[in-house]
Amino acid sequence: MKLVIPMAGRGTRVRPHSHVTPKPLVSVRGKNMVERIIETFTKVLPQGLDEGVFVLGPDFGAEVRDNLRAICERNGMTAHFAVQEVALGTAHAVGCAGDHLDGEGITIFADTVFDMEPGVKLEGSDVVAWVKHIDDPRRFGVAVREGERVVKLVEKPQEFISSEALIGIYYVRDLAVLRREIEYLIENDVRGKGGEFQLTDAFDRMIQQDAMFTTAEVTEWLDCGTIPALMDTTRHLLTKENGAASEGTVKNSIIHEPVYLGPGAVVTDSIVGPNVSVEANAVIQGSIVRDSIVFAHANVHNAMLSDSLVGQHAEVWGRPAQLNIGDHSVFGKGE
Numbered sequence: 001m002k003l004v005i006p007m008a009g010r011g012t013r014v015r016p017h018s019h020v021t022p023k024p025l026v027s028v029r030g031k032n033m034v035e036r037i038i039e040t041f042t043k044v045l046p047q048g049l050d051e052g053v054f055v056l057g058p059d060f061g062a063e064v065r066d067n068l069r070a071i072c073e074r075n076g077m078t079a080h081f082a083v084q085e086v087a088l089g090t091a092h093a094v095g096c097a098g099d100h101l102d103g104e105g106i107t108i109f110a111d112t113v114f115d116m117e118p119g120v121k122l123e124g125s126d127v128v129a130w131v132k133h134i135d136d137p138r139r140f141g142v143a144v145r146e147g148e149r150v151v152k153l154v155e156k157p158q159e160f161i162s163s164e165a166l167i168g169i170y171y172v173r174d175l176a177v178l179r180r181e182i183e184y185l186i187e188n189d190v191r192g193k194g195g196e197f198q199l200t201d202a203f204d205r206m207i208q209q210d211a212m213f214t215t216a217e218v219t220e221w222l223d224c225g226t227i228p229a230l231m232d233t234t235r236h237l238l239t240k241e242n243g244a245a246s247e248g249t250v251k252n253s254i255i256h257e258p259v260y261l262g263p264g265a266v267v268t269d270s271i272v273g274p275n276v277s278v279e280a281n282a283v284i285q286g287s288i289v290r291d292s293i294v295f296a297h298a299n300v301h302n303a304m305l306s307d308s309l310v311g312q313h314a315e316v317w318g319r320p321a322q323l324n325i326g327d328h329s330v331f332g333k334g335e
Contacts, residue, residue: 027295049077054068055081057084091182092182109168114130142157248278263281276291288303295312
């Protein structure tokens with residue numbers, strides 16, 4: 001079973017944290033979104049994942065590939081890479097996986113954290129779309145069913161026709177069929193919303209050709225695509241996963257749960273929490289930090305932070321603040 005993840009987008013809504021790190025590799029309470037996706041599917045699918053196919057941007061460096069390769073190795077998978085030179089829509093992004101689109105697989109756009117019940121039924125379906133029931137789905141694409149079978153996909157309907165919002169996760173029994181329909185869209189310049197090639201249009205063509213298209217429901221769907229959403233999702237996961245042991249070191253400090261301390265993180269002479277994620281090898285010293293994310297290798301010294309994000313390898317020195325600073329930034333030092 002393959003996992004196909006298009007991730008060439010620039011992640012503009014979570015900048016500055018996506019300037020260096022692709023959005024799907026941004027850490028959310030100790031684990032990036034790609035690793036969380038793989039772990040979720042490993043838990044719920046009737047068979048395991050054995051290949052990861054990652055569609056990257058043309059300027060993504062070796063470090064990104066190394067990180068993805070290491071994630072796959074930890075989960076018993078082989079990593080493959082493709083490049084999307086120009087962003088022309090969701091169908092184009094998946095289509096850039098090229099010859100890797102064959103056999104069984106799952107396509108997913110990795111800017112959400114989700115959960116579902118184990119034992120997902122895939123047998124008998126050509127496509128399974130994961131959905132979330134939403135009272136007002138006008139902001140989303142929806143699946144319209146007749147009985148168990150999906151008969152059409154509608155993008156952002158202004159009148160209520162279905163509560164099943166599409167969340168961008170699809171099982172495909174034969175990825176080669178999906179590749180064929182994507183190629184048809186591109187070769188015939190069939191563009192959808194925004195003048196782009198849309199994955200839902202490729203699936204619509206499969207439905208019109210009598211593909212068995214069904215849905216499965218997620219139990220949890222958490223957005224990580226904007227800074228406020230990333231903060232909210234981190235707070236939720238801090239509470240949900242609070243029983244999982246933190247791996248950092250606390251010296252002469254007060255911790256107000258929920259707090260996550262990643263491996264190698266050190267908190268000294270500080271008050272931390274509630275709702276703080278301190279990622280691997282970050283240091284907080286002589287500070288008060290609450291409702292914040294301190295990314296890997298960051299340093300916070302003699303500061304008071306709330307509702308803040310401190311990028312990887314960044315430094316914060318002194319003064320009360322609400323910050324959102326990117327990787328390798330320095331705030332307050334030398335003043």
